[in-house]
Every structure is written in structure tokens, then in C-alpha cells.
Amino acid sequence: MGTVMYSLSMSLDGFVETPSRSLDWVQVDEELHSFFNEQSRKVTTSLYGRRMYELMAGYWPTAPSDPDAGPVEREFAGIWAQTPKVVFSSTLREVGWNSRLVRGDPVEEVRRLKADPAAVIDVGGPALASTLIRAGLVDEYGVAVHPVVLGAGTPYLPALDQPLGLRLLETRTFASGVVFLRYAAEMTTDAAAETATGTVTAEPDPS
Numbered sequence: 001m002g003t004v005m006y007s008l009s010m011s012l013d014g015f016v017e018t019p020s021r022s023l024d025w026v027q028v029d030e031e032l033h034s035f036f037n038e039q040s041r042k043v044t045t046s047l048y049g050r051r052m053y054e055l056m057a058g059y060w061p062t063a064p065s066d067p068d069a070g071p072v073e074r075e076f077a078g079i080w081a082q083t084p085k086v087v088f089s090s091t092l093r094e095v096g097w098n099s100r101l102v103r104g105d106p107v108e109e110v111r112r113l114k115a116d117p118a119a120v121i122d123v124g125g126p127a128l129a130s131t132l133i134r135a136g137l138v139d140e141y142g143v144a145v146h147p148v149v150l151g152a153g154t155p156y157l158p159a160l161d162q163p164l165g166l167r168l169l170e171t172r173t174f175a176s177g178v179v180f181l182r183y184a185a186e187m188t189t190d191a192a193a194e195t196a197t198g199t200v201t202a203e204p205d206p207s
Helices: 030-040 050-057 060-065 071-082 106-114 126-134 189-197
Strands: 003-011 015-017 045-049 085-088 099-102 120-124 140-146 166-173 179-185
Touching: 003 106, 003 126, 030 071, 030 140, 045 050, 045 106, 045 126, 050 060, 050 085, 050 120, 060 071, 085 106, 106 120, 106 126, 120 126
Parallel strands: 003 120, 003 140, 045 085, 045 120, 085 099
Antiparallel strands: 003 015, 140 179, 166 179
């Protein structure tokens, strides 16, 4: 099975945007942006809902001609343009920039994409991520924790009926005070199904 990743910038109190959907508090310097670019190069498919797609498509296609864009921003623009994208929306009539529009069930589409063992699938935005998390399809969680408390806003994670066990995979601290954390879900629904049918052998606990 492929890997589904959900990574976003987050405030110390767990929000990814303010109540007015502002991202002005996210401070991405050259060091952090280079790291984001490095992570993005590994992605084989990006997933978006309508709002996140419109946000990304509203800037990155024109970033190379933006006089205020630095080398790392132009580099990311190229990575973004080349990465295949799937946009889930019932209201958009068309999409561009190497994107494919899907009006059906995101869960079924992501299960189909995840069947490719080489797939590295990035989930863009908390609304779409919530649907996939509740379906047990997200394998890895990444948060770039910024040194700010928002007090309210859109949470990184949805409300869940039961605890979600995670295993720490990576930590990295940046000069700006941002700390990146990457976790693996202990067992996704797909992985549990494979283990039950004997197609996957669980690794022994290293402890």
C-alpha cells in the first residue's frame, strides 16, 4: 500500500488558521521553505478540496514571475506545477495546473490511489483530512509547530470517537523557533485489514 500523509503548519494550541481563515501568523523563512520543498519532492499526488485548491492555484502558477518571490518560492512553484493533483469538489466546473477533478467519494478515490505501493499522497487542508482520518486512511501526520498561540480557529485534527495512537518518526528544530514533528499512525484501517487477511506481517516492537 502507498502512504497518505497530512502535514500543515500549526499554532502551539493546535490551530491551522484563525477564525477568519488568516494565515498571517505563519512565518516561513528560507530555511523552513527549503525543508517544505524537500518534503514536497517526495509526493506523487496532492489531494485538495475546493478551497485549498483555489488558494494554491491562486498564487503558485504565477510565483515564478513575482518579483517578490525568492529562489525557494520559485523552486516550490516548479515542484507544485509538476505534481499531479486530485481536487474533490461538487461545485468547481474545471481545474487546471496538472489537476484532475473528482466529484465522487474521496474515501473510495483515496483507497484506489493508495493501492499503488509507490504512492506518496499528500492531503492538503483540514476539511479533507478530517474525512480521511475518520476513514482510517492517513498513515503519517506532520506538524510544523509555530511559536504562536491563536486562541481559536480551525483545529489541525477533527473530533474523534476514540484515541488515535501515534509513533514519533522525526523531529527537527528551525532557527525561527518552528519545530517539525512527524508521526506514524499505529494502525490505519487499510493496514489493519491487510494484517487480518495475512497480506502484511506486523513488525516486532523494537522495545
